[in-house]
Amino acid sequence: MPPGPQRAFSDTSPSVRPAWLTILRRGTDAVLYSSTLVALAATGLTWATFLFWRHPIPFRLVALIFAATLFLYNIDSVLPYKYRQQAVLSARKRWIIRHRRALLGLALGSLAVAGVLFWTDGWRPLTLFLGHLAAISLLYSMPLVRRHGRWRALRDLPLLKIFLIAYVWSAITVWVPALYLGKALGEPEVLVLFARRFFFILNLALVFDIRDYTKDRLSGTRTFPGLFGLRATKLLGLAFLAVSALLVPPGVSAHHLLVLTVPTLLAGAIIWYADETRPDYYFALLADGLLLVQFGVAYWVA
Template sequence: MLHIKLPVHLYIFIFFSTLCSYNFYWLLSAYAFSGQSVSIVVKRHWSNVIIFGIAVAGLIISLPHITSLLPVIGVGLILTLLYTIPLLPFKIFHIARRAGLLKTFLLALTWTFVTVYIPYKQAPTGNLTTLAMLFANRFLFMLMLCIIFDARDTNVDKIRGLQSLTTLIKPGTVQYIMVVIFAAYIVNGIPLRIYYDEPMQVIPLLITGIVTAMVYFFSLKKQGYFFYYFLVDGLMLFSALATYVASI
């Protein structure tokens, strides 16, 4: 929506950083809660190890082409590492497992930072007010997705001693929170798009919001792997495609 032309290496970097962080978190989680040695975890989850290695190689290859963004990339790396602290196999860090709401908000903040602020720093445009509105709009969208995943993991998180928004708050209250976030997402998004003289962008905003609300409604019942990793995660791609189509 900012009409920023980004270098292909930045797209490549974000793609591989996503693969890298996801598989790193997954492997660290498998090690932290399985009670197995590193070698056994590596053998059992060799495919994740291979993908992680490929992702690291992709990062190393693309990074020299976007050196001007190293400071903000460093901030993104710190946010990612903060999210993994509760999984570290040291008792001193176990207090982070009681961080509660921070877990949910930190993940939404990390995704927002990577998909909004890093591209913005590549070619700054507009003013800080509109950047803040765009950042807030993306954050609200990502927060809805994070809450959907948190709700799925509630029982497992309780067993593991991990706190999140859905382990601390009753399901009925979480639903009210989702309604408030959805309303804020729409109320923030419409004037933002009108300000950028992009009234057509209101359509993908509403469609993305409605589809996300529908996905949340279906998530209230037990769903499988496909639902979460293709439909819920796919909402990020859906949002991007809808925005792109409306800009043609």
């Protein structure tokens, strides 16, 4: 069996591991498993949308997106019922369990920051719109109904997981900038960019379905890898990427489009080589980090 997550850096035992390597690993774990990288990725994708439309992103919106993402992901990770259903404990899950109180504090602090920014920056007219995205995010993993002796959440509906994730991420990173800039959500440039982002995120969501293959199977959650197998799932992910690449927003130059293919090619490689036995860093660093690559590409060509 390939090395597990605990061997992500080296086989050096903790007693002889250099101090700098221990510090590096602990720092990396903290950034990845506290969802800080995910929050940076959400902020980066939102910023990339502003760059595409050639508008500066306001700092307070950066802070709002970052804080709201940090809250939603960390409050999800500390839900009490999750600790009663862990059949497979990865290095990531063990880290989260050890730092559960700190993550709860981080989530509550992030909620306070997001709440102040939401209230003071004029977002209240969009309470229903933003509220439905928050509701989907909160109910994604929260137990809603008990069926056959198990609590079920939105993510447990067959094959729904990836579409919920792609919808929320696309709405936050495309529709929120559009609304801020006064663009109608039905405008062609908004619709095409939303669809392009949606299919790109669908591929990455399948990567995490592959990571959670055994856990989802044991918990009874029916996902694409569980129902159709890993190879079919990877081919589906590549198909999603192909659709995303074909959805070219109006006004994109040939040079811009060529550079935008870089994240697409990287995403294809990540899903093709994805396997649940790979270290947690493969998913937390490469898959989530790819979203920052998209921002870097958008910043470079802007």
